[in-house]
Amino acid sequence: xxxxxxxxxxxxxxxxxxxxxxxxxxxxxxxxxxxxxxxxxxxxxxxxxxxxxxxxxxxxxxxxxxxxxxxxxxxxxxxxxxxxxxxxxxxxxxxxxxxxxxxxxxxxxxxxxxxxxxxxxxxxxxxxxxxxxxxxxxxxxxxxxxxxxxxxxxxxxxxxxxxxxxxxxxxxxxxxxxxxxxxxxxxxxxxxxxxxxxxxxxxxxxxxxxxxxxxxxxxxxxxxxxxxxxxxxxxxxxxxxxxxxxxxxxxxxxxxxxxxxxxxxxxxxxxxxxxxxxxxxxxxxxxxx
Ligand SMILES: C[S@@+](CC[C@H](N)C(=O)[O-])C[C@H]1O[C@@H](n2cnc3c(N)ncnc32)[C@H](O)[C@@H]1O
Numbered sequence: 001x002x003x004x005x006x007x008x009x010x011x012x013x014x015x016x017x018x019x020x021x022x023x024x025x026x027x028x029x030x031x032x033x034x035x036x037x038x039x040x041x042x043x044x045x046x047x048x049x050x051x052x053x054x055x056x057x058x059x060x061x062x063x064x065x066x067x068x069x070x071x072x073x074x075x076x077x078x079x080x081x082x083x084x085x086x087x088x089x090x091x092x093x094x095x096x097x098x099x100x101x102x103x104x105x106x107x108x109x110x111x112x113x114x115x116x117x118x119x120x121x122x123x124x125x126x127x128x129x130x131x132x133x134x135x136x137x138x139x140x141x142x143x144x145x146x147x148x149x150x151x152x153x154x155x156x157x158x159x160x161x162x163x164x165x166x167x168x169x170x171x172x173x174x175x176x177x178x179x180x181x182x183x184x185x186x187x188x189x190x191x192x193x194x195x196x197x198x199x200x201x202x203x204x205x206x207x208x209x210x211x212x213x214x215x216x217x218x219x220x221x222x223x224x225x226x227x228x229x230x231x232x233x234x235x236x237x238x239x240x241x242x243x244x245x246x247x248x249x250x251x252x253x254x255x256x257x258x259x260x261x262x263x264x265x266x267x268x269x270x271x272x273x274x275x276x277x278x279x280x281x282x283x284x285x286x287x288x289x
Contacts, residue, residue: 035187035237037185037187037274037275038187038191038275038279038280039187039190039191040068040070040128040187041068041128041160041282042274042277044272045070045128045160045274045280045282046070046071048158048270048284049070049126049158049282050074050075052126052284053126054075055156056077056080056124057123058077058079059079059080059081060080060081060124061080061081061122062080062083062123062124062125063083063084063117063124063126064082064083064085064125064127065112065125065127065128065159066084066128067084067086067096067098068127069095069098069099069100071126071127071128072098072100072105073098073099073100076102078102080102082101082104083108083117084105084106084107084108085108085110085112085115086107086108086109086110087109087110087111087112088109112130112146112147113143114146115146115150120149120150120151120153121150121152122150122151122152123151123155124158125147125150125155125157125158126157126158126159127159127160128160129160129161130143131143131159131161131162131249131251131256132161132249133249134249135249136203136204136259137259139249140249140251140256140259140260141262141263144262144264147264148263148287151286152287153289154286154287154288155286155287157284158282158284159282159283159285160281160282160283161256161280161283162194162248162250162279162280163250163251163279163280164194164195164198165279166253166254168195168196169195170196171193171196171197171217173196174189174192177192178218181228184228184275185228185230185275186230186234186238187234188276190210190214190238190241193210193214194210195250195279196213197213198250202247203247203249204247204248204250205247205248205249205250206244206246206247207241207244207245208241208242208243208244208245210241211238211244214238214241253281260283260285264285264287264288265286265287266284267284267285268282268283269281270282270283270284
């Protein structure tokens, strides 16, 4: 494990950049193995990252935002230098060293908005869903600026982003879809609830509001859950949102492009064919001085 730095929770304009507390993920880590796509990357999402990894030059320096096993476990060039950056000591303890990853990969405890990494030195930064934890627009801008700072000119940033649709769904729409068997997984249901509740109790979506909305849905008969492959553990996983004041921020596609486009150039925006793939594209962006 490398350096430890103090987390920075403020964006440059003095506004809070992060909307979830530092121990947020360790509070839900006990249930993390029961999270699945779209809340975790699917094989087709990971394939986009793998293509960027395959293009790396010999001796490339790379940064992973977080410890996402699907990213760290990509097929990296043998001589790559990979640094995983995560601000939570308990998450690092739980997930590091990884089951699969490049030789000599290191994890450092630091904030993504203040990485102890020299400017202009990184060939690839990769992350999954990281923006959702930042307030929009100032937190989003703070993260993009820091990623741009560490990238060398021509370096790439792969990031899967959770979006809300242009046309919001209502909770009644979602209840109908559940009853009609049109929601394939409890993870997709969570993402739909998060998007539907966006802005309903302030900026972003408060996790406790998602839990409250889930409790008001018509209960799923156990047999129906079984028939769809929803396990009891996955279903109770949503219980971890109970009482959580943390907020997730889901921009529209246009809002995300506007925010990130001020700092990085878009090379690719890949939508998977998986459930809600249209709401979770993986972007490949580049620093283009
Ligand atoms: C990468 S995110 C999202 C999870 C991801 N979708 C996955 O499949 O693993 C989760 C991780 O980000 C870390 N994290 C959240 N905000 C952070 C920040 N501002 N700086 C550094 N690490 C952060 C958490 O501690 C957690 O380990």
